Amino acid sequence: MIKHLPLAWQRIRRSPYQALAAVSIMTMSLFLGSVFFLLAAGSQAVLTYFETRPQVNAFFKSDLVPTPQAVDLIKTNLQATNLVADVKYISKEEALKLYKELNKSDPLLLEAVTANMLPASIEVSAKNPADLKPIAELLKVQPDIDDVRFAEDIVSQLAKWTSSVRLIGFSLVGSHLIITFIIILLIISIKVANRRDEIVLHELLGATSGYISTPFVWEGIIYGVTGAFIAWGVSYLILLYSTPFLAGFLAGIPILPVSLWFMFSLLGGELLLGAVIGAVGGFLAVRRFLKV
Amino acid sequence: MISAQKLTKKFGNILALDAVSFDIAPGEFVFLTGPSGSGKTTVLRLIMRDLKPDAGKLVLFGPAKIHEYRRTIGTVFQDFKLLLDRNVYENTALPLEIMGAAAVDIDKAVKKALELMGLTARTDLFPAQLSGGELQRAALARAIVARPKLILADEPTGNLDPKTARAIVNLLTTLHSQLQTTIIMATHNADIVNHLDRRVISLDAGKVIKDTPKGKYD
Ligand SMILES: Nc1ncnc2c1ncn2[C@@H]1O[C@H](COP(=O)(O)OP(=O)(O)O)[C@@H](O)[C@H]1O
Ligand SMILES: [Mg+2]
Numbered sequence: 001m002i003k004h005l006p007l008a009w010q011r012i013r014r015s016p017y018q019a020l021a022a023v024s025i026m027t028m029s030l031f032l033g034s035v036f037f038l039l040a041a042g043s044q045a046v047l048t049y050f051e052t053r054p055q056v057n058a059f060f061k062s063d064l065v066p067t068p069q070a071v072d073l074i075k076t077n078l079q080a081t082n083l084v085a086d087v088k089y090i091s092k093e094e095a096l097k098l099y100k101e102l103n104k105s106d107p108l109l110l111e112a113v114t115a116n117m118l119p120a121s122i123e124v125s126a127k128n129p130a131d132l133k134p135i136a137e138l139l140k141v142q143p144d145i146d147d148v149r150f151a152e153d154i155v156s157q158l159a160k161w162t163s164s165v166r167l168i169g170f171s172l173v174g175s176h177l178i179i180t181f182i183i184i185l186l187i188i189s190i191k192v193a194n195r196r197d198e199i200v201l202h203e204l205l206g207a208t209s210g211y212i213s214t215p216f217v218w219e220g221i222i223y224g225v226t227g228a229f230i231a232w233g234v235s236y237l238i239l240l241y242s243t244p245f246l247a248g249f250l251a252g253i254p255i256l257p258v259s260l261w262f263m264f265s266l267l268g269g270e271l272l273l274g275a276v277i278g279a280v281g282g283f284l285a286v287r288r289f290l291k292v
Numbered sequence: 293m294i295s296a297q298k299l300t301k302k303f304g305n306i307l308a309l310d311a312v313s314f315d316i317a318p319g320e321f322v323f324l325t326g327p328s329g330s331g332k333t334t335v336l337r338l339i340m341r342d343l344k345p346d347a348g349k350l351v352l353f354g355p356a357k358i359h360e361y362r363r364t365i366g367t368v369f370q371d372f373k374l375l376l377d378r379n380v381y382e383n384t385a386l387p388l389e390i391m392g393a394a395a396v397d398i399d400k401a402v403k404k405a406l407e408l409m410g411l412t413a414r415t416d417l418f419p420a421q422l423s424g425g426e427l428q429r430a431a432l433a434r435a436i437v438a439r440p441k442l443i444l445a446d447e448p449t450g451n452l453d454p455k456t457a458r459a460i461v462n463l464l465t466t467l468h469s470q471l472q473t474t475i476i477m478a479t480h481n482a483d484i485v486n487h488l489d490r491r492v493i494s495l496d497a498g499k500v501i502k503d504t505p506k507g508k509y510d
Contacts, residue, residue, distance in 0.1 A: 201373045204342060206362035207390040 008218035011191065018187045019223070025183050026227025026278070027234075029176035030270050034235035036169025037266060038258075043162040050158060054126040056150040058139040062119040065092065066144060071122070074142045078124060081138060083131040088123040095120065119146065177277060184223060184281035188216050192286050199289055213286040220282030224274030232267045239263075293318045293442065293474055294339060298348035301334050301498075308334040310498040311348065316476065318353075318441075321468045323485050324478040325509055326495035332478035333370055335495070336444045339476070340365055354441070363391055366435035370446040370478075372427050374419040380406065380430050381415040387438040405437040408463065425456040432460065436467060443467065445477040449484060457481060461488065482509035 012019045058074075060066050071089050078084045090098070095118040124139070126132050132150045139148045192199070202212050243257050294316040301309040309331045316322055324332045337343045338350055341358050354361045366387070374383050384405055388398045406412050409429040419427060428448060435443055445464065449457035461484050467473045479485065485492060485508065492507025493500060 197373070198375055201375065201386075202390060203359075204340065204362060204367065204369075204373070205387045205390050206359045206365075208359050211390060 004214040005218050008215045008222060011215065012219060012222060015191065018190065022184055022187045022223040023226050023230070025180045026223050026274055027230045029173065029180040030228050030231035030274055031235055032169075032176055033173045033270065033273070034231055034266065036165065036173055037269075038235065038239060040162065040165050040169055041262075043158060043165055047155065047158045047162050050155050054128065054132055056124045056126065056132055056135050056139060056148060057121050058124070058142070058145050059119040059121045059147045059149075060144050061146040062117065064120075064144055066120055070144060074122060074139070074145075077138065077142065078135070081135065083126055083128070083135055084124055085127045086125040088125075090121045090123060092116065092118055092120050177273070181277050181281055184220055184278055185285050188220055188282045188285035189288075191219070192216060192289050196289060199286075200291075203291055209287075209290045212290060213283055216282040216286040217279045218282070220278030220280070220285075221275045222278070224276070224278030225271055226274075228267070228270040228274035232263075232270050236263055293320070293353050295351040296335075296338075296348070297350075299335075299338065299345045299350055300347040301331075301338065301343060302346050307498050309338075309345075312495070312498070312500050313348075314493055314500060314503060316474065318474055319468075319472045321465065321475045321488075321490045322477070323488075323490055323492045323507065323509075324476055324495065325480060325485060325492055326501075327480065329497075330495040331498040332495060333446055334498075336367070336446050336476065336478060339442075339444060340367060363387070363438065364441045366438065366440035366443045368428075368431045368435045368443070368445040368448045370450065372419075372431040374427065374430055374434075376419050379416050379418050380411055380422070380433075383419070383430060384433045384437050387434060391438065393438075401437050401439075402433075405433040408436070409433040425452050428452060428456075428460065432463065439471065440473065442474045443476070445475065447478055447480070449479060449481050454483060457484060458487075480509075485509035 075087050075089075078087055096113065099113060099118060122139070124135055126135055136148045136150045139145055199212055239258060246256055294314075296312055296314050298311040298313055299309050300307070300311055312331070312335065324335060326332055334343065338345055339352065340362060341352070352361070354364045375386070378386075381402055385398050385402045388401060393401075403412075406415055409432055411426065411429055411433060414422065414426055414430075417426075419430070422430060428450070432445070432448060435445070443464065448464075449460055452460065461477075464475055464477065465488070468475050489506045491505050492502070492509065494502040494507070
């Protein structure tokens with residue numbers, strides 16, 4: 001049935017405005033789909049990152065340079081709980097180094113900061129994410145500790161955000177896809193109606209319903225595939241363009257740059273979605289007019 | 293080939309056919325005559341399975357699947373049904389295209405059919421550019437291009453001058469005698485019917501009023 005493809009293309013070229021409308025709405029919906037998919041995947045990746053790194057950071061008072069003895073004492077206390085996988089002391093100088101590394105693209109931020117302004121800290125990795133709380137409680141009561149942070153807050157915040165992204169994305173993209181389907185159905189229905197005489201004649205001359213409907217199905221597929229390519233291309237460009245900015249924002253969380261493989265699977269998914277919507281739209285449009 | 297027993301067809305309140313019976317053997321040449329509105333087109337549409345009878349029985353020979361069955365029939369429609377956006381060549385090629393014939397075979401058959409119909413010089417013209425007689429011949433070319441076993445011709449001499457009409461009927465009789473094609477021709481052209489001495493089934497107001505082997509038009 002591939003031989004009907006040129007015919008479908010020819011018919012599309014004969015009514016460029018209908019084609020424009022069909023491709024625009026398809027592009028619009030699949031672009032939204034791209035954006036929300038990337039957002040959802042991104043926030044999920046960030047969430048996973050935090051979930052798989054059960055860490056507690058305890059910051060010393062920032063005007064204080066802790067003595068090795070003080071640090072050792074805290075380390076010993078932590079080891080005694082048996083909940084801890086690793087303990088790392090980060091001095092003011094190391095903190096500055098990390099800070100510089102994270103903000104190397106921003107000289108203004110670099111100039112303003114000295115080692116003195118940054119607190120020394122202790123980074124504790126738990127054996128089990130569930131033990132973060134007791135470890136945090138223990139750290140809070142150690143001498144000279146000013147502030148204790150651990151990922152639980154971030155994780156629960158992120159989990160909320162991820163699920164709302166999914167929900168909003170799903171309903172928004174879903175409703176757009178339904179509207180797209182209806183518009184494709186409408187546009188191809190107009191074309192089918194214009195070709196009613198031809199369809200009747202084809203039937204009388206012994207055409208199968210497949211022979212009659214295939215060009216319209218191809219037409220829908222062409223709209224879907226074109227929309228998918230444009231939507232994917234635009235969203236990829238935007239992503240590439242904003243990667244440096246996002247990488248700064250996601251300081252140290254290694255999800256960028258997005259791999260080519262991932263982007264190609266996204267393209268594959270969108271092509272499939274667009275093609276299916278177009279094909280079903282074309283098929284239903286022509287089916288109503290078939291007698292045999 | 294075709295056996296109709298008490299065929300009845302209604303369109304709403306209109307009784308288009310009223311208990312029509314006839315049998316047509318393979319290789320027959322049959323005129324279907326009668327005044328306008330007598331039911332000729334309806335009979336042909338039933339035979340091509342475009343309509344279903346409301347009562348009675350219609351036995352047709354050929355494949356059970358509608359599309360396969362129709363491929364064995366060549367039809368000249370009363371209103372031609374030529375596609376306006378395709379030229380004579382493309383219109384004629386349509387039945388073979390639909391069957392999925394190979395391009396070379398299509399080309400050969402189309403050229404032959406157009407030659408037979410005297411349309412060789414008109415292959416690139418579109419229906420809007422053709423005269424009445426040429427339209428009729430183009431419709432006939434399309435009907436014969438796939439070498440059907442049965443030709444249904446619905447007033448194929450409808451609005452033609454006597455000479456062109458005679459030429460068209462001669463083509464049909466030639467096909468009939470050379471290829472043993474069964475031909476059913478609806479007409480109210482008395483001159484032709486009387487000239488040919490063939491079987492005539494006469495309809496009036498949806499009834500068969502006469503069925504004579506070597507009939508005359510009256
Ligand atoms: N599709 C239709 N809807 C309603 N009435 C129809 C339809 N087709 C035919 N008729 C009626 O059926 C009768 C027979 O029509 P038809 O078979 O076309 O006659 P003929 O071909 O002999 O002129 C006519 O009265 C016509 O008005
Ligand atoms: Mg008629």
